[in-house]
Amino acid sequence: MISDITIGQYYKAESFIHKLDARAKIILTVLFIALIFLCKNFISLALTLVMVILSVLLSSVPVKMYIKSLKPIIPIVLFTAVLNMFYTGGENVVFSFKGITLTSEGIFTAIFLAARIVLLIIASSILTYTTVPTMLTDAIEKLLSPLKLFKVPVQSWAMMMTLALRFIPTLIEEIEKITNAQKSRGADFESGRLLQRIKAVIPIIIPLFVSSFRRASDLAYAMSCRCYTGADTRTRMKQMKMRIRDFVCIIIFITSIAGVILLNNLFGAVI
Amino acid sequence: MEKYIEFDNVSFSYIDEYDTDADNETVIENLSLTINKGDFVCVLGHNGCGKSTFAKLCNAIEVPQSGKVYVDSIDTSDESRLYDIRRKVGMVFQNPDNQIVATVVEDDVAFGPENLGVEPSEIRRRVDEALKQVEMYDFRHSEPHRLSGGQKQRVAIAGIIAMKPECIVLDEPTAMLDPRGRREVMNTVKKLNEEFGITVIFITHYMDEAVRADRVVVMDDGRVVLDGTPRQVFMQIDKLKSIGLDVPEATELTAMLIESGIDLRTDILDMNELVNEITRLTEAEN
Numbered sequence: 001m002i003s004d005i006t007i008g009q010y011y012k013a014e015s016f017i018h019k020l021d022a023r024a025k026i027i028l029t030v031l032f033i034a035l036i037f038l039c040k041n042f043i044s045l046a047l048t049l050v051m052v053i054l055s056v057l058l059s060s061v062p063v064k065m066y067i068k069s070l071k072p073i074i075p076i077v078l079f080t081a082v083l084n085m086f087y088t089g090g091e092n093v094v095f096s097f098k099g100i101t102l103t104s105e106g107i108f109t110a111i112f113l114a115a116r117i118v119l120l121i122i123a124s125s126i127l128t129y130t131t132v133p134t135m136l137t138d139a140i141e142k143l144l145s146p147l148k149l150f151k152v153p154v155q156s157w158a159m160m161m162t163l164a165l166r167f168i169p170t171l172i173e174e175i176e177k178i179t180n181a182q183k184s185r186g187a188d189f190e191s192g193r194l195l196q197r198i199k200a201v202i203p204i205i206i207p208l209f210v211s212s213f214r215r216a217s218d219l220a221y222a223m224s225c226r227c228y229t230g231a232d233t234r235t236r237m238k239q240m241k242m243r244i245r246d247f248v249c250i251i252i253f254i255t256s257i258a259g260v261i262l263l264n265n266l267f268g269a270v271i
Numbered sequence: 272m273e274k275y276i277e278f279d280n281v282s283f284s285y286i287d288e289y290d291t292d293a294d295n296e297t298v299i300e301n302l303s304l305t306i307n308k309g310d311f312v313c314v315l316g317h318n319g320c321g322k323s324t325f326a327k328l329c330n331a332i333e334v335p336q337s338g339k340v341y342v343d344s345i346d347t348s349d350e351s352r353l354y355d356i357r358r359k360v361g362m363v364f365q366n367p368d369n370q371i372v373a374t375v376v377e378d379d380v381a382f383g384p385e386n387l388g389v390e391p392s393e394i395r396r397r398v399d400e401a402l403k404q405v406e407m408y409d410f411r412h413s414e415p416h417r418l419s420g421g422q423k424q425r426v427a428i429a430g431i432i433a434m435k436p437e438c439i440v441l442d443e444p445t446a447m448l449d450p451r452g453r454r455e456v457m458n459t460v461k462k463l464n465e466e467f468g469i470t471v472i473f474i475t476h477y478m479d480e481a482v483r484a485d486r487v488v489v490m491d492d493g494r495v496v497l498d499g500t501p502r503q504v505f506m507q508i509d510k511l512k513s514i515g516l517d518v519p520e521a522t523e524l525t526a527m528l529i530e531s532g533i534d535l536r537t538d539i540l541d542m543n544e545l546v547n548e549i550t551r552l553t554e555a556e557n
Contacts, residue, residue, distance in 0.1 A: 010374075012412075132374070132375060133374045134373055134374055134375060134378050162372070162373065162374070163372060165374055166371070166372060166373060166374050166415075169414075169416040170368050170416060173416070215366075215368070215369050218364060218366060218369035218370065219369050219370065219372070221332060221362075221364070222362075222364055222369060222370035222372075223372060223382075224332070224357070225330060225332065225357055225361065225362040226357075226361075226372075226382055226383040226386060226430065226431070226434065227354050227357050227358060227383060227386040227387055227434070228382070228386045229354070229386065233388045234385050234386055234388060235384075235385050235388050235389060235390065235391060235394065236381075236385055236391060236394075237377075237378070237381035237384070237385060237391055237394040237395055237398060238378070238381075238391075239391050
């Protein structure tokens, strides 16, 4: 179960999107989100869908990877969609039975809601699948660097994020080890009521916390031995460079946003 | 021989900041020791003998309460030179997982030089060179958590040598590794010492590793008990046993053979030597 987590998992490939600058990719993801939320009718949604499909194909990441990242949220999508379907009021009643009414507005809201969540996950997965986590944190650091003027420790934040990402697999391994150790002593994680199961997790959480603090202390020693001071004099081996293709992609996305707004106005909004 | 690290009558104890009345057990007591440039020194001792503290004193993680530690003539208690000392004396710890900071091997090796503010192109060069030196160049794009223990530890060593230190202190780097990983790490460190003249302080409790050093220092209760070449040290079988340490198997076997009346050399360290010695003996008899 634990090893199913795919957020922050880089998929190694040499695609066009992999080669884009990480800063450009973050900007593109933000534009993507804007695009997804601006859609107000099926034609603009179709345009966005085409953009998503194109990006997925360009990323050279197998489609099943995207499906895998969608799996955990399917219940949430279905739940919210169904709720919205029945609770959105509206004039055009499609169906009415014993006080339950279904309106076309409700159906449209549900479809758009589901589409938005799914596309959102896919768009952000493109970013995390095609970008090495360290490049991602470097890019965030660069994009946030104007905040340094206000004495915000952007560099330290980026370091913290890198370390958090670095320790995810280590801690997962640790959880598995502790779970097995507790199971071998007779701990039961699978049966009982919810409250009992929650209680059963405590013997995992406490050793995990203790060992995490120990790790943190070791890591702090190791980092200071490697002359980490948190100072801004730090240089980077991998220099980021925005190329023409990065700017072209950003322009394409901005154009698409304009296109979506235009389509919304031309064909009228359904929600 | 040029002095590199000098311990001058050093005492050290961990002080509990919250309990000032507590008995502060002395971990290092009046230790005086000189380590020469280019040496390969093994520090041996059982758990709690102060050998980890000894390592921490070498690059100013800890500063002695009395006495002085000098690294290349710099006093480690001089806080303004802290990072000069850490740049000269790199440190590799026991658990490879807890010293790797990046999610990609080459980024981790670059961490040290990045902190020193080295030019990007120069960092690239140093990282490639360091990874080649520890024979991990083919893994430069790998994720550290997918490597074996020995490989991770070699990445950690590469991370230190990319900073171009003059000395590396390794605090039980092989304690968590399997025999193969231990061999990999030892061979790497040996190579760094022989080919690049890096001074090595290797802390361990494996005798077969200590045999490969130029000099062995045995510690017990914060003091140096024995100090000399591996041959000189391991001949003192009784003394080593009395402080709870083993001797290499071959040395022990030799001692038993001598005791039962076979006329062998006393300073034998490994099985090959013992086999040669026995063949020599039988040939001489024939």
